[in-house]
Amino acid sequence: MSERGHIPESRQREKPRADLKWIGKSMKRVEDPRLLVGKGVYTDDVNLPEMAHAAVLRSPHAHARIVSIDVSKAAALPGVLCVMTGADAAAVCDPLPTWASPPVLQPAIAHERVRHVGEAVAAVAAEDRYIAEDACELIEVEYAPLPPVVDPEEALASTGDAVLHPDRGDTNIALERKLTFGPVEEDFAAADLVIERRFRWPRSGGQPLETVGAVASYDEGSGRFTIQCNTSMYNYCGWMIADTLRVAPHKLNIVPTLAGGSFGSKMFVHKVPIIAAALARAAGQPVKFMEDRIDNTTSCDNHASDRVYYAKLALKRDGTLLSLKTRIIDDYGAYFQFGVGQHGNALSQCVGPYRINSVEVDLAAVLTNKCQQGAYRGFGSEVANFVIERLVDAAADELGMDRIALRRQNFIQPDQFPYLIPTGNMYDSGNYQAVLDETLKLADVEHWRAKQAEARAEGRHIGIGIATCQERSVFSATEFWMWNLEPGVEWTSSPDGVSVKIDPTGKAFVTLHSPFWGNSPETVAAQVLAEQLTIDPADIEITYSDTDQGLNSTGPGGSRFTVMVTGAIVGAAGKIREKLLRIAAHLMEADVRDLALEDGAVHVKGVPDMKMSIAELADKAHYYRLSMPDDLDLTSGLDATYVYDHPVTTLPDADERHMGIFYPIMGHSCHIPVVEVDIETGQVHFLHYAAVHDCGTMVNPMTLEGHIRGGTVNGIGTALFEEFRYDEAGQLTTALWTDYLIPTIKESPADIVVGHVETPSPFTEYGVKGGGEGGRMGGPPAIAAAIEDALKPLGVTIDSLPLLPSRLRALIREAQAKQA
């Protein structure tokens, strides 16, 4: 085993092929018809008899002791069924699930202390939502304010009353660790040049139109909860919710509802279903709790990375990159749901597409009086992309080299894959030169350079940026715990399963064990099963399991879905195909080796008339047992389940020389935006935008392009507009979408020209890679670079986001003052 670990053999069964019929086709989405006519059933569409409605009273303080709560007036309001304080909840619920070890204890409803504005202080169930809201206004809470902690760097030094969780010691540092991979000090000593920058990545988050919701009911007879909820990961670790509710895991059934958007949020929803379930048990009636927008923005799992980086890139004068050192302070808010999983994630691709020999990461995860962090498109890797790309741009500028040429020089070469980076993660395959060349072509850079020169002569500011970014997909479980200080969750499985059935008439049924999360799971499943069984996707019906029926399935987060469900369907379809062939062999009196499944029928090779359709065989399989081979294992019916394990993962090294392979299915992208900056106002307009992604074999180019374009607009939001801003008192000043600015069609490029390169993975079925997050991974550094390029005559440097007009104008003003 080398310093960076070892690479297991590939377990790929289906090689990428040119003659695929359904995989690779831009088939229309199976999900769309019912969603577009308003017939999808979202959580808020669920209505049960006798169902009550919940509302939550939230903390107006960032940090305070709860001196007293008087709920008597609220409880007396006609129509109120139940009022639950933190103390009431603590009597019936344990703390919320967490991956951090040691944990940061998080209650579903704050008890004794509030730690951020918007934290739940009490919950009410009432006959309708209006009454529940009115009741919340009648609850009297006395607070004793504590010092609010809002600046992550100041949080490093917090003591005394400013400490959020005194039970963990007199500090707001939740975790601090330095990890070194490879000969960092030697590489820095050998460097001719070290680029040093401080970067500030702002707290932003996924903004699904639909907030988080749950409809919970409790059956006193069986002692069993049923929770309908727009969550993911329920078939992986839904039992953790049962633990919190203090019931045995089999006394909880989680039923997924369609998610009206996630962008990574709703990854593992815990507060909302637990509040709804606790109220339902207390009230003796089903309870619906649908967050309103402020509930969601102030207190859900939508907030993401909020980081300060002190970054150093060591390189040779000839442009050879050597080593990367980062000191990171990440503001996790008041709780620590996924631990520093977001930094495990970033370790998967922190050297970008470049040959960098060594890496040091010195991380402090701090707790502040803000909403907890959760998952958001990129899950921390997008920040690492921003950092490495900004450093490479700075290095090129410092060396007087072309930014594109420096990238090209340091790219990992196509013949070097599979490639282990210093942290131990593997890049399975890639062709970065091909992606760059294709993007340069689509972006027509020469044309825009000429336009830029013309514009500069007129005093206008056009800029062209480039980013060449990794887009990792398919995490394995280790990323959630590799940084933990103490053993906690130490899982190594992160599979996804499917159930497939062919009914007696030949129609196919697929049960997915992951939810609809706003992406295209049914379309992918239909295309892959159609390919596998040579049937028409229109003959396939797709449903979602609850936890009662569920197979071990991690869910779609981390751009996993397409790869994992493709693998699971290949596994299940293989079993069905084998059975079809055995039955056909028996009925047609042929040797199985002479049979082939083609166009929905089993043929005897070379004998055109000798064939039986899948429908005929399914009929036999279901109803004609006495015509089947007399084999105890060949049971009636045509069905199979398959749980597909992560295609390639290894354990972290016990001595932490590397973290093992944990996020290896490595896509790549190149983004080239062209912007014009209005230097009088600070406003940025897009003149052109080209993005080329390599997500391996494409299952559905149309839906992938949707991901790329949507993700890129997400990236525009992060680069230019979006920020959860807390003021000095810890008030969230951008809790509403009038202040939390989301790009619309007006702020987006007229078109995002999308191109593809397909470098198949040698490890996944058909060579598929995930592509759900890449747009947001490439957009921010590319846009920052374009703006910097536009403002080159003024010498403006971009190292923090978002570049709101007011901030960009301030940078321009400073630069103008310096020049004058």
Added chain:
Amino acid sequence: MYPFTYHRPASLDDARARLAASEDGRPLAGGMSLIPTMRFRLSSCSDLVDLNAIDGLAGIERHEGGIRIGAMTRHAAVEASAEVREAIPALAALAGSIGDVQVRNRGTIGGSICFADPAADYPAGILGLGASVNTDRRSIAADDFFTGLYETALEDGELVVSVDFPVPERAGWAKFGNQASRFAVVAVMVSLAGGAVRLAVTGAKSHVFRVPEMEAALAADFSAEALEGIAVASEGLNEDLHADAAYRAHLVGVMAKRAVRAALAP
């Protein structure tokens, strides 16, 4: 929202009577500002008197003195009006810059000026073009209409019926909008009529205001260059998440020049 009684009278007289009879009644035009504030429980009323069923309050007429726009005329109608585009294209541009399509299809000129949001666009149009506001009782000159933050010269129960715009020789509209709401961070309407210049700024203070120094400079020389060096003091300007006072003051200068250029554009 808190509970209220909803009325939908068919005549102005009936609307007035219902408002007069209510404890704390409010008229409802397009509802683009009032309804959201009620939904957030930031405002409430005992009675909501919907003016949408009253005939004769909407419409655009060209007459000798100028253009008359009915109080219940939607922004989209002003934006699309051939008469407005021909006579005062800057006013059509203003209407077309409000909110989004849905807001423009629903919101009304009367509702906008009566609500008197400090960042609304129409107040700059009224003041910058020297319009007069006709109510069920009187006509109010633009300079007298907007009196403060969400405040106007309207008396209790007084309803706006229409607005009269004189037709200027030139007028120009320039707006730096909030990205989400499209409300003005700073927007400027400038007009030139009979040698007199009016330049009105919205979004920058508690309510719309004119800038006499700029008007004087433009009266002498109606060009963007004439505004060079005329700064608006940042003291007293609005400060919010999207712009501090200094940035707003700067934007007033930038938008004023752009409005003049728009007015001079062929």
